[in-house]
Amino acid sequence: MKPPSEKSAGRRKSRPSFEPLQSHEIELADFFVRMAGILGVPRSVAEIYALLYVSSGPLDFDHIQGRLGMSKGSVSQGLKFLRDHEMILSVKEKGARRERWQPTPSLAASLVALLRSQVLPALEQAQPSLQRVLADVQKLGAQPEVIERLSRLNRWNSRALELAPLLLPPPGA
Amino acid sequence: MKPPSEKSAGRRKSRPSFEPLQSHEIELADFFVRMAGILGVPRSVAEIYALLYVSSGPLDFDHIQGRLGMSKGSVSQGLKFLRDHEMILSVKEKGARRERWQPTPSLAASLVALLRSQVLPALEQAQPSLQRVLADVQKLGAQPEVIERLSRLNRWNSRALELAPLLLPPPGA
DNA sequence: CTGATGTTTCAATAATTTTTGAACCTACGC
DNA sequence: GCGTAGGTTCAAAAATTATTGAAACATCAG
Incomplete structure (x- = not known):
């Protein structure tokens, strides 16, 4: 019933534990969510975009999931949507396994x-x-x-x- | 349990019984529903507009309800929406009780x-x-x-x- | 006034859309 | 090849949005 607390997580895989969103991040997300709503784009997609938009560098899957506190499924689908509509770009460093995402230059x-x-x-x-x-x-x-x-x-x-x-x-x- | 059949309706109020939509009316409604969907306008509203759009004269509340087979509530709300957005006009004849609706000249x-x-x-x-x-x-x-x-x-x-x-x-x- | 007609309101229900999470792929480093 | 990090899929659950219908309200003719 009781999931292992954040801090006492097992040794094996130090669950990174991401910062909750800051107020300016929330405010920007609200803006994007609102605008997206007009076009029928779901909230989770707008939130992902907003996060990438205020972030200094590209973010990977786990950071997005962690900071927004959403499920893997939503992150995966959201990134797919944004990719399909050419709203984000992947910046994969050589030798790295995971992809990292950032908004395309032109909104x-x-x-x-x-x-x-x-x-x-x-x-x-x-x-x-x-x-x-x-x-x-x-x-x-x-x-x-x-x-x-x-x-x-x-x-x-x-x-x-x-x-x-x-x-x-x-x-x- | 069994509602009085259309034909055997009591003398007092000859329930008008409206024609079901014709295929071209359905097809136009589909078009408007689709377009409305992009802007997040609900189906029932688009259907009302489509019906007024293919109809020769202005239609009253009961005709709209009857031909589209939707509830009073939906018709009322739909007309309110269309009115508020200046998409329809009421053409009330003098001495007549009920309002009759038609699309505004410019879509x-x-x-x-x-x-x-x-x-x-x-x-x-x-x-x-x-x-x-x-x-x-x-x-x-x-x-x-x-x-x-x-x-x-x-x-x-x-x-x-x-x-x-x-x-x-x-x-x- | 009064009664009937025409319309609106809104709580309950139905339909639709979004999110979740666990099972399932896939490709890469070893 | 093999194991696993990284990600996708999709059926079920949750959240949201639309529709219904009965009761309330408004207005007009008599």
């Missing part, structure tokens, strides 16, 4: 990648769907007003798809 | 209002917080790299706040 670029990954697929998937809907209401002889609305929606979607590569340039360009 | 303006309401408060609230964080890390003598990052974040936030009124103009301007 702006990171946000663009994030937006891209959310919005673009939706726009692409919508295209044929919207065209079908428009065709349907035309066939069914709907009011001109409704047809006009749906036409406009279609045009918007097309334009957004054309513009997307410019506004949200893909990583390799 | 673009609606989206702007929505974004505004999500992003602006976050930016405003963040301002003092970010400044405190920056002050703290300076006082604590952090690495120049970290200080630089946080300075940049601060500048961004300030600029975003300045620009916001231009990009996301408030309703009355």
Whole structure:
């Protein structure tokens, strides 16, 4: 029932025991959590990013887990998310086993990648769907007003798809 | 236990019985639900908007509830949300008791209002917080790299706040 | 007023999303 | 190869968010 206390941990593996977050770290995390929330990014991911953001050097897996007090699973998934969206970089020293992480230089670029990954697929998937809907209401002889609305929606979607590569340039360009 | 069947409803109040959604209506709803999801807007709200969007005239409370098959509570809250974000208008005929709803003319303006309401408060609230964080890390003598990052974040936030009124103009301007 | 219609509120429930942790991989140094 | 540090997976639990529906409220016609 009672887990071994931090201090009396066995000899074999001196459980490092990390500092709890400092108030400025918490405050920054709150900021990132809030912003992330708008885009539907989970709290744990935002916390990891915030920690890396205020840290002087790159941090490894165990430090992140220790300082944030979250589970391995969350850290692993969070890092995966941040990696996939090109928001962090691994800095592996030669001869070292573990990876260490830091934010990519540009937060702006990171946000663009994030937006891209959310919005673009939706726009692409919508295209044929919207065209079908428009065709349907035309066939069914709907009011001109409704047809006009749906036409406009279609045009918007097309334009957004054309513009997307410019506004949200893909990583390799 | 057994509710009175649709057809055999009592004389007094001929329960109207609304048509189920047609396939093109469902498809459009899916589109709006998807897009709304990106901004964290709940499904029921998106469905209401979609229905009004493909409907020829304004719809009243009962029609919305009936055709979408959702509860009174959801319809009420959904309409409140859409009203608050200026995404729908009520068209009450004189002498009529119930309100009837239709989308505002510009979906673009609606989206702007929505974004505004999500992003602006976050930016405003963040301002003092970010400044405190920056002050703290300076006082604590952090690495120049970290200080630089946080300075940049601060500048961004300030600029975003300045620009916001231009990009996301408030309703009355 | 009064009664009925139309709408809102909100506590309870349902649905969804996030987090956890233990089992399971994987690759590297030996 | 072998053992193990380092990390991933994923089913179950916890936390959060959305929906329901019955009761309360508001407003208008009579």
